[in-house]
Amino acid sequence: MCGIVGYIGTKEAYPILISGLRRLEYRGYDSAGVAILKDGEITTHKCKGKVSSLEAMIAAQGGNPEGQVGIGHTRWATHGPPNDVNAHPHASDDGQMVMIHNGIIENYGSLRQELSKRGHVFKSDTDTEVLIHLIDDIRKNADVTIFEAVRIALNEVIGAYAIVVMDRNTPDQLIAAKKGSPLVVGIGKDKDYFIASDATPIVEHTKNVVYLDDEEIAIIDARDGFKLMNIKNQEKTPYVQELELKLEALEKGGFEHFMLKEIYEQPRSILDSMRGRLRADKGRVELGGIRDYIQRFVHAKRIIILGCGTSWHAGLVGEYLFEDLARIPVEVEYASEFRYRNPVIFEDDVVIAISQSGETADTLAAIELAKSKGATIIGICNVIGSSIPRATHAGSYTHAGPEIGVASTKAFTAQVTVLTLMALYVAREKGSITESRFHRLLIELDAIPGKVEKVLEKNDQIKFIADHYKSVPNALYLGRGYNFPVALEGALKLKEISYIHAEGYPAAEMKHGPIALIDEEMPVFFVAPRGGAYEKIVSNIQEVKARKGKIIAIVTEGEEQVRSMADHVIEIPDTDECLMPLLTVIPLQLLSYHVAVMRGCNVDQPRNLAKSVTVE
Ligand code: G6P
Numbered sequence: 001m002c003g004i005v006g007y008i009g010t011k012e013a014y015p016i017l018i019s020g021l022r023r024l025e026y027r028g029y030d031s032a033g034v035a036i037l038k039d040g041e042i043t044t045h046k047c048k049g050k051v052s053s054l055e056a057m058i059a060a061q062g063g064n065p066e067g068q069v070g071i072g073h074t075r076w077a078t079h080g081p082p083n084d085v086n087a088h089p090h091a092s093d094d095g096q097m098v099m100i101h102n103g104i105i106e107n108y109g110s111l112r113q114e115l116s117k118r119g120h121v122f123k124s125d126t127d128t129e130v131l132i133h134l135i136d137d138i139r140k141n142a143d144v145t146i147f148e149a150v151r152i153a154l155n156e157v158i159g160a161y162a163i164v165v166m167d168r169n170t171p172d173q174l175i176a177a178k179k180g181s182p183l184v185v186g187i188g189k190d191k192d193y194f195i196a197s198d199a200t201p202i203v204e205h206t207k208n209v210v211y212l213d214d215e216e217i218a219i220i221d222a223r224d225g226f227k228l229m230n231i232k233n234q235e236k237t238p239y240v241q242e243l244e245l246k247l248e249a250l251e252k253g254g255f256e257h258f259m260l261k262e263i264y265e266q267p268r269s270i271l272d273s274m275r276g277r278l279r280a281d282k283g284r285v286e287l288g289g290i291r292d293y294i295q296r297f298v299h300a301k302r303i304i305i306l307g308c309g310t311s312w313h314a315g316l317v318g319e320y321l322f323e324d325l326a327r328i329p330v331e332v333e334y335a336s337e338f339r340y341r342n343p344v345i346f347e348d349d350v351v352i353a354i355s356q357s358g359e360t361a362d363t364l365a366a367i368e369l370a371k372s373k374g375a376t377i378i379g380i381c382n383v384i385g386s387s388i389p390r391a392t393h394a395g396s397y398t399h400a401g402p403e404i405g406v407a408s409t410k411a412f413t414a415q416v417t418v419l420t421l422m423a424l425y426v427a428r429e430k431g432s433i434t435e436s437r438f439h440r441l442l443i444e445l446d447a448i449p450g451k452v453e454k455v456l457e458k459n460d461q462i463k464f465i466a467d468h469y470k471s472v473p474n475a476l477y478l479g480r481g482y483n484f485p486v487a488l489e490g491a492l493k494l495k496e497i498s499y500i501h502a503e504g505y506p507a508a509e510m511k512h513g514p515i516a517l518i519d520e521e522m523p524v525f526f527v528a529p530r531g532g533a534y535e536k537i538v539s540n541i542q543e544v545k546a547r548k549g550k551i552i553a554i555v556t557e558g559e560e561q562v563r564s565m566a567d568h569v570i571e572i573p574d575t576d577e578c579l580m581p582l583l584t585v586i587p588l589q590l591l592s593y594h595v596a597v598m599r600g601c602n603v604d605q606p607r608n609l610a611k612s613v614t615v616e
Helices: 013-027 051-059 106-119 126-142 146-156 258-264 266-274 290-298 309-325 361-372 387-389 410-430 435-456 459-469 481-499 507-510 534-546 581-598
Strands: 003-008 029-037 041-048 070-075 099-104 161-167 173-179 185-186 192-198 210-211 216-223 226-231 302-305 328-334 350-353 376-381 396-397 473-481 501-505 523-527 552-558 568-571
Touching: 003 099, 003 161, 003 173, 003 210, 003 396, 013 029, 013 051, 013 410, 029 051, 051 387, 051 481, 070 161, 099 126, 099 258, 106 185, 106 192, 106 523, 126 146, 126 302, 126 328, 146 161, 146 173, 173 192, 192 216, 258 266, 258 568, 266 361, 266 410, 266 435, 266 581, 290 350, 290 376, 290 396, 290 410, 302 309, 302 361, 309 328, 309 350, 309 410, 309 481, 328 552, 350 361, 350 410, 350 481, 361 376, 361 387, 376 387, 396 507, 410 435, 410 581, 435 581, 459 552, 459 581, 473 481, 473 507, 473 534, 481 501, 481 523, 481 581, 523 581, 534 552, 552 581, 568 581
Parallel strands: 302 328, 302 350, 350 376, 376 396, 473 501, 473 523, 523 552, 552 568
Antiparallel strands: 003 070, 003 192, 029 041, 029 070, 099 161, 161 173, 173 216, 185 192, 185 210, 216 226
16 A cells, blocks of 8 residues: 655666656555655655656656655555645655655654644644654754654654655665565665565566565665664664566556456466466375475364455355365454454464465454464465565465456465365365365366466457446346355455446345345346356346346356356356356456446556555
């Protein structure tokens, strides 16, 4: 949430900052700003709207600001509405210092009151402005260096932050710090330094990065280099890592939108998530990342799965998988509810935390809670080196590659793939699955990427269906068993990017409420492949038909019964019931995509949403 970028070095800062902001825009896009320092003067430009509005404004005002030090920000509003004044960077009273910030300063109210009494005047509604005034106050009254002022101020704040401070009195330095919100420093050649809230703006400049830990402060000096301290004033040794991220992965690669590219990447991202882990030919599944913890799974009396949004939906599929295959009771929890509920957690619980970004604040806090009660924490994350994998005992990455579209697609199928591998691995170790079913599932799983390709071939038909329903105000998504979470995910995708109200429901529950909504205007999307609950769902379809609802059904190839009742059917290849979500979700992703495009919505950056939710 909110994108941060900073540069100090030998090149012009502005082009680096703007291209960095464009890459980070998926994190938040309600306002943007930059500040550049040259010859002891700071020039700040900021405005409501997208990075393109900022660029246009700067171009209209006379072109690129010059200077080799600068900071930039793209905002997702927390305190104060999106407008020019609340946009970052924020400045101290005398304008000598500017700062960008991601996170929330929780005690900003009391700090603001105190600073107001001491004569500070605030222009914006933001918590960020309070922090830069606090730093300024300390700097002047205690007569300390900028680093020391930042350090003392950070000892006074409660909350989460990733900040970069630029001071015209120390033009060769940027000070960066973090707690709870991610921050990474890229170390280029020739004393070029890049700072960002994730590695995406850095990868085109350097592969060498240092991820800051909580309460660390980086002093980045154009002459003296990079020094790492913490808020207790202890020097730390930076751990320089090499980024594996490839630049092409951050480009649209000929697709109109990132979301469409990411939907089409799924045969590959599912394969990458299985690579080296699934050996159908050898009859083996192994996840190296959790090997040392496999006995904890085997002896667990319970698994708790934590996540938010789409990751929570993947967790629901995980519940079906672990209960079905490994015979371990599972609870799937919204991380945001779990953390505030005084939950009962046992030392022999295994907690699986699922997160694409690895940065979701609620998931991170729920992990810390479960860890403090002695549970074993396993992560399933996509972003390597992010905060959640670092907070867990062990885990397995999804290897879906960067997901830029705000609506999650390939991350979901990669999460379900890893959950499937995990459940199979545990089931095998535990002896809860028969040899024949285990081997059959390995072969089926191995064939999934090819079957996803086949589903993607239905794109034109799905687009045609989208055209039929693009103007509806409401939609219902129904599924049973393994496909109930898919119904939820299908509804979420439609809401997120096309702003059509949609509900996902277990099909049999329709009778207990949603059936009242059905009339000839209501499209009902049934996820109805062959499998255990097939006959039951056929009855549910009949119930909708009897009330003149429009029926769009996802069915297994060759199926006739539903076809005779439905207005539209989308056929998918057959597979084992427990792998079906990997196929049935694809048409729903494509459908939402096409509906959103036809409605003229911003598919990759839907209103009010952000890709990585680093605030509560
Ligand atoms: C945001 C995103 C969703 C995502 C959710 C959880 O709401 O817009 O797409 O599912 O956060 O994010 P995570 O990174 O933890 O999977």
